Amino acid sequence: MAKIKCVFSYDGTNFSGLQIQPQVRTVQGELEKALAKIHKGAHIPIHPSGRTDKGVHAKAQTAHFETDYRLTPADWKRAINSLLPPDIHVDKTEQVPDSFHARFDVLEKEYRYYILNDAEPDVFKQNYLYHYPYQVDIKKMQEAGKFFEGTHDFTTFSSAKADIKGSRIRTLYEVSCQLNGSEIEFVLRGNGFLYNMVRIIVGTLLDVGRGKQNPSDIAALFAMKDRQAGGDTLPPQGLYLWQVRYTDGSS
Amino acid sequence: MAKIKCVFSYDGTNFSGLQIQPQVRTVQGELEKALAKIHKGAHIPIHPSGRTDKGVHAKAQTAHFETDYRLTPADWKRAINSLLPPDIHVDKTEQVPDSFHARFDVLEKEYRYYILNDAEPDVFKQNYLYHYPYQVDIKKMQEAGKFFEGTHDFTTFSSAKADIKGSRIRTLYEVSCQLNGSEIEFVLRGNGFLYNMVRIIVGTLLDVGRGKQNPSDIAALFAMKDRQAGGDTLPPQGLYLWQVRYTDGSS
Numbered sequence: 001m002a003k004i005k006c007v008f009s010y011d012g013t014n015f016s017g018l019q020i021q022p023q024v025r026t027v028q029g030e031l032e033k034a035l036a037k038i039h040k041g042a043h044i045p046i047h048p049s050g051r052t053d054k055g056v057h058a059k060a061q062t063a064h065f066e067t068d069y070r071l072t073p074a075d076w077k078r079a080i081n082s083l084l085p086p087d088i089h090v091d092k093t094e095q096v097p098d099s100f101h102a103r104f105d106v107l108e109k110e111y112r113y114y115i116l117n118d119a120e121p122d123v124f125k126q127n128y129l130y131h132y133p134y135q136v137d138i139k140k141m142q143e144a145g146k147f148f149e150g151t152h153d154f155t156t157f158s159s160a161k162a163d164i165k166g167s168r169i170r171t172l173y174e175v176s177c178q179l180n181g182s183e184i185e186f187v188l189r190g191n192g193f194l195y196n197m198v199r200i201i202v203g204t205l206l207d208v209g210r211g212k213q214n215p216s217d218i219a220a221l222f223a224m225k226d227r228q229a230g231g232d233t234l235p236p237q238g239l240y241l242w243q244v245r246y247t248d249g250s251s
Numbered sequence: 252m253a254k255i256k257c258v259f260s261y262d263g264t265n266f267s268g269l270q271i272q273p274q275v276r277t278v279q280g281e282l283e284k285a286l287a288k289i290h291k292g293a294h295i296p297i298h299p300s301g302r303t304d305k306g307v308h309a310k311a312q313t314a315h316f317e318t319d320y321r322l323t324p325a326d327w328k329r330a331i332n333s334l335l336p337p338d339i340h341v342d343k344t345e346q347v348p349d350s351f352h353a354r355f356d357v358l359e360k361e362y363r364y365y366i367l368n369d370a371e372p373d374v375f376k377q378n379y380l381y382h383y384p385y386q387v388d389i390k391k392m393q394e395a396g397k398f399f400e401g402t403h404d405f406t407t408f409s410s411a412k413a414d415i416k417g418s419r420i421r422t423l424y425e426v427s428c429q430l431n432g433s434e435i436e437f438v439l440r441g442n443g444f445l446y447n448m449v450r451i452i453v454g455t456l457l458d459v460g461r462g463k464q465n466p467s468d469i470a471a472l473f474a475m476k477d478r479q480a481g482g483d484t485l486p487p488q489g490l491y492l493w494q495v496r497y498t499d500g501s502s
Contacts, residue, residue: 009373009374009375010374011374011375011377057375086372086374086377087374087377088374089371089372089373089374091371120340120342121337121340122260122340123260123261123262123337123338123339123340124260124262124308124379126262126337126338128375
C-alpha cells in the first residue's frame, strides 16, 4: 500500500462544496471518480484536510489516498489531471509515510478573502471576489484584526450550526488586511477554523471599516459568546483556502 | 423619442453569444428582457455595434435603443442594471442624437486576446484566458503582427462561413502582443473585423511563435486568399471586445 498526498486547486463556482454528496457535483466526487477510473472501478476514498462550502475556492487544498498501484508522483499527477474537469487541478503529488494524515496532521491553515471595494461591480470578478461598494477605513480594520489574533473561544464568530460538542477554542496567528487598488485582501492563518469562522470575522471587520463597530469592541464581542453579536456571514465567492501546512513541515 | 447609447460589459462564459436566439441565454435577450420590464412589457430592440460569439467576453460593448420614456442617463443605467443578471453590467449610458447608430457609426473596434503561457493550467482562469503551454518567441510574433497592419483582403484570416458577398477588405491599425509574467496580451485595432478574424490572426501568430511559420511568410498567406492557409481558430474564452470607437469621437 502506498499513501499519496495531493495538493490541488479548484474554482468552487460550480461545485456544491468539497464533500461528496449524492446527486450533486462536488470536488471530492470528481476526484474519486478520476481515481476509480485509474483503479479499474475500485472506490478509492480521499481524505481532505477539511471541507469547503459551496462556492468557496481553494488555491491549495490537500488530501491523501491509499493505493496498491505503483506510479511515480509525476505519473499520479498526470494520470489524475487527465481525468479531471477543468475546474479542478492537481498541482503536486508525493508519496508520504503511512503515518501521514491530511486532516489530523494539519499544523496551520491559511485562508484569504477578497473584496472588490468599488462603487461599480466587475462582471469578470462576480464569482471570485465579493463586491462591497461602501467606503471603509482600512487602518481601523487592520487594528481590529489584531484583536482576533491569539487564542480565543470563537463562539461569537462561528456558525451557531458548528459542532456544539467540540471545543470552540482556536488560535489565530494572523488576521491582516490590505488594500491593493480597488481590492481588499484579508489573510487569516490559524491552527483551525470553525464553521463559517473566516466569513464571519471578515464580516465583522467590514462593520469596523464602516464605523458600525470599534476595534476596541472586539474583546467584548468575544466575551458574549453569542453568534448574534458577530458580523454577517459574507458570501462564499470571496473565500479561498490558500494553504495547508503540516506538522512534518510540508505544505 | 429619445435615443440612448449604452456601454456594457459581459462575462461571455454562460451566454450563447450576444445575438438574441430562441431557447438560449443571450446578452441581447437579457438586455431586452430588462428593457421590456421597464417599458411595461413593450419590446424595445437594442442595436449593438456587432455580434460576439458564444463564450466571448466584452469589456465595453456598445448598443443603442429608442424609447418614449424620459429618464436621465444615470437613471437609465441604474434601472437597467437593477434588472440584469450579474454577468452583464451597464457601465455608461447617454442620450445621443437621432442620427447616431451603434453599428453604422463605428470608426474603430479594439479586440484583445489573452493567453496563459505556462506549463500548468490555472483553474481560476479557464474561462478567461486560453491556456497555451508551449514556449513561444514573442519577438517573432511582434514582428509578424506588423504584417497584418494596414489594408488587406483578409480571406485567409477569416472564417470560410463569413458573408461571401461582402468585401473581405479591412484595415487594421494595430496588431501587437506583449508578455506580462505568464500572460500574453494581444491587441488588435481596426475599422472592422470579419467572422473569426481575431481568433485566426492570433492563432497564426502562435504558429509563428512556435516556429511553424516565419513573419515573412504572412504576405504570401494573404496572397493565397485561402482560409486553409491561415492558423487555427483559437477558442473563444481568451477573446474580449475591448472598446468601440465612433465617428463622433465617443467610445
